[in-house]
Amino acid sequence: MKVLNLSELSNKIGIPKNILLDVIEEIRKEELANSLIIDELLIIVENKDISIIERMQKNKNVSLLDLATKFGLSAKILEKILQWMVFKNLISDEWAKRVIENITPLLEVNIDKSEVEVGETLTVTMKIVAQDYIRPAYIDVSHSDGVLPENLPIALEQIAPSEEGYYEILKFKAIYYGINKIEIKLKGKIRDVDFEKVGSCQVTVYPRKPNLKANIYADKLSYGRSANLNIQIANYGAGDAKDIALKNPEKLEEYFEIIQQIPKEQRIPAGEKKDFQIIVSPKKSGNFKIEGLILEFKDMMDRTYFSEPISFETRVETPQPKIDLKVSYPDQAKPNEDIQLNWAFRNFGAEARDVQIKIDFSEGIKLVRGYKDKKWTYLLPGYDEYFSSFIRVERDIEEVIKNIRIKYIDIEGIRHEINLTGQDVGGDKPIKISITEYPSNIGKFRDEVLIGKALKVNFIQVPVQPLQESIKLRDLGLELRSLLGKGGFAATFLAVNKKGESVVVKMPLELYSYIREGVDFSAISKKIVEKFSKEAKILERIHHPHLIKFIDFKKGYAMIVLEYCKNGSLRTLLNSLGRLDLQTALIIAIQTGSALDYLHKNEILHLDIKPSNILFTSDGILKVSDFNIARLMSSEEESKSQGTPGYAAPEQIYKEFGKVGPYTDVFSLAVVLYEMLSGTKPFSVEDYEERVISEVPKPINGIPGELNDILIKALSKNIKDRFKTALEFIDKLTEIYIRYC
Missing domain, CATH: 2.60.40.10 (Immunoglobulins)
Structure with a gap:
């Protein structure tokens, strides 16, 4: 920049020499001889930036200190400049006087950090510049919740005028993340005039860093x-x-x-x-x-x-398939009789592809129909497959299966081969078949081998529900301890008699209510007593190894006392196991059928055969129970119950299918056998009344084909197509037992 003399500068910017001398003198006194300030002043004045001047004049409360701070000049220099601007008609004389006479102090609030983390301390500096004494002076501090002051401003009686200003330093602790504002308010009086000045700053508090x-x-x-x-x-x-x-x-x-x-x-x-x-x-x-x-x-x-x-x-x-192949078969056959081998194939491991099974039978065995070779494109994990082979032999065979080869490809494409023998798939003993005649007397075999024998089953112990307080019936010599079950008509209890023996007491629900309420037993209706008397008479006259044992009938109280079957019911067993093996299922069906045959020969129909009415004693002996709707065949009265949905025969539901008879109990027993072998009922309980007369049960996989035929016959809708007696039914089941078990 060219150095100008006083006259040149005065001419250039249009400021009289006397005013310009005062400005330069003030600059010199305050050691502000900075050419940049002069340059800026020259540009503002020379360009006559009216917009800045207009904005300045809009603020009626601006003070000389405010403007001096804005332009970076001292108040005295700015006062001279304002006088010259009035002279040049750039600002009004009234406004300039107001600015010069406005003695509101200057308040500056500055913060050392605009960003901190939770836990850090930040510093806020407060500066107050006054042109006159502030008496009194009040300083208030407000802040957001994320910062907390560690010290507060000192209480002041007054603030003296000073060019340097009054300073105070405040410390804040960042306690919670977010954007926080700190505001400082200065209030007081100057020359008895109230004023208020506000300054603020903002800080962003960040949460502590995770790692x-x-x-x-x-x-x-x-x-x-x-x-x-x-x-x-x-x-x-x-x-x-x-x-x-x-x-x-x-x-x-x-x-x-x-x-x-x-x-x-x-x-x-x-x-x-x-x-x-x-x-x-x-x-x-x-x-x-x-x-x-x-x-x-x-x-x-x-x-x-x-x-x-x-x-x-x-x-x-690399997971591998785990192949399991089992076969069930009869170990006895008549000469030239077709023998059915039932194969059960399962993959317990990973997926297998291109699966091939080749069965090599020993010499002397002829494959009549069925499979000796079997193929699958793939077998998924847990997949079951069943198939049968029908063979014919003319003599005793000590080893039916010579060899079985199973080939498959694993999921990585590697081929594997497994070689098995008959013992591998048949159990602990080799698969052999003896040519012999069936026992000449099926009934004798059944009575000697199966009837009255204990089942070898891992029974499920169901905990009983103890009464809150036992009920002592001293006149009857009984103490009721646990509730075993409760239906719509009767309740059964586990009790102890005078000898300390566990027995079951069956009584009407009405009687149980009277006992609990202390009402006289004589209040029980005669109709209920008659109904229980009828059931007791039936129980009293029957004696069979597989019928529940009758102990006593308390006639005046309508209580029936029976033996206690500790091992629960077939229902409990099926709920736990899902389904039973062929041998166990046949024994249960034959023993139940034997009890039904005995009842029928004594002119009694049970009419409610189902898994929950087939019980097991502590020794594993099967017992048929619950004669609630049983009736004599000679009785002309209509049955007052349709039986249990899922097990009732068509004639129990619809009169047009005929009268109930022994074949009715055969139907229900066939349903129970079907459920034991398959894990499901042949007819769904939902819409049972419609399904039982319209659907044909599906054959069960994995059992002899002859047994499926027997079940279909026993489950016929028409009573004429069914087995007429329980004895016919269990004779056929006994033949299956002899051949396959």
């Missing part, structure tokens, strides 16, 4: 199967972490298909650990080392962070 470290360990991994990668994440930082995810999942995707990532909504507080699972499916087998996995996560104000790299090693096995 995640993780370890990954894998479950046993198998190729082609989903599994968990267990990841334990610890937060060693001072702040909480959220939105946790893998930053570089491609590191895993090289070896695994990722089915499920870490749930994003998870949050790990500072100092805590959490376990998560990443669900994956291996793409190949082998030993793998995965390195450089990084977790991406955020703090509570959504700032993003990254963990240290994570590495882990794992091994992926």
